[in-house]
Amino acid sequence: MSLEACAGLVERGDPDRHAAAMAAPPAARARLLPLYAFNLEVARAPWVTREPMIAEMRLQFWRDVIEEAAQGRVRAHEVAAPLAKVIREAALPVPLLDAMVEARRRDIWAEPFEDEAAFAAHIEATAAGLMWASALALGAPGDAEGAVRGIGWAAGLAAWLQAVPELEARGRQPLPDGRPEAVARLAQQGLARLAEGRRGRLPAAARPALLPAWQAGALLRLAAAEPGRVASGTLHLSEFSRRWRLLRSAFTGRV
Known part of the structure; x- marks a missing residue:
């Protein structure tokens, strides 16, 4: 549940965004890396299973994490805890982050864009x-x-x-x-x-x-x-x- 864990996840799963974060000042990294790790987690949620219900559950987990963080509750998860800290300290709007998760639901299905x-x-x-x-x-x-x-x-x-x-x-x-x-x-x-x-x-x-x-x-x-x-x-x-x-x-x- 640390910034180092977030950095490791982003480095492995999103190397270009990790390079951008490493080019930022350390104080900025402390807020950017949890957000980038969160983005990676929700982006890959539809792809790690062939079961739509499980993918939906993974995305719902992150919607719950966001809502609970805004209420001062923190889940014991390597990304959820640093993310909750950023949400609280920066007063990030829940609807903004929730929209990022909701958009990933379409990735669960193989239907083309309308x-x-x-x-x-x-x-x-x-x-x-x-x-x-x-x-x-x-x-x-x-x-x-x-x-x-x-x-x-x-x-x-x-x-x-x-x-x-x-x-x-x-x-x-x-x-x-x-x-x-x-x-x-x-x-x-x-x-x-x-x-x-x-x-x-x-x-x-x-x-x-x-x-x-x-x-x-x-x-x-x-x-x-x-x-x-x-x-x-x-x-x-x-x-x-x-x-x-x-x-x-x-x-x-x-x-």
Whole structure:
């Protein structure tokens, strides 16, 4: 039930987000890592079992953890306890975190997205919701929500596009329209939201919450120019480019 346990979970299950957290100041990490570990737990809950009822129970566990934390109760769990501490100290809104869990229920089933609006809403509730919760945990003002969510949505879209081949291999239809022209259009939408979010302003202490978007712009530009990379599983940056972009973002506070 420690920050080290959260860091270990994120390092193994979400290495890019772990790298972003490690680039943040230690004080920020103490709040970011429990949120990232929580996100990992709910994201993988639908995938660790073939039994829908068990997956539903796993997600309900986390809904209960959030609600109880807001009431001052803490479960003895390696992620739940540090998460509860962040929720209490930062007064994180329960509906925001609950929406992140609720959105994962659709991952239990192999049904495709109804349309582009449903797909966009899923990224909004998950990736954008996590980035906003992270920013709130670091003291972001309420009027920064639109900008932070825009950056989070773009980062979530970039990560989703990278995961398309794996999701398809698991029998899912991850995109509402997988044609190259539709993928390119979706990437352009992500770039537009990223540009809009970059025009916002955050206090310096809250900027580490944006670090998980350090690759988003470059990946989305690549997907827009060469959408075939999404289906082929070659939507990625060189290791040098990844490291340089993360260092630049950590140093400047901009993504």
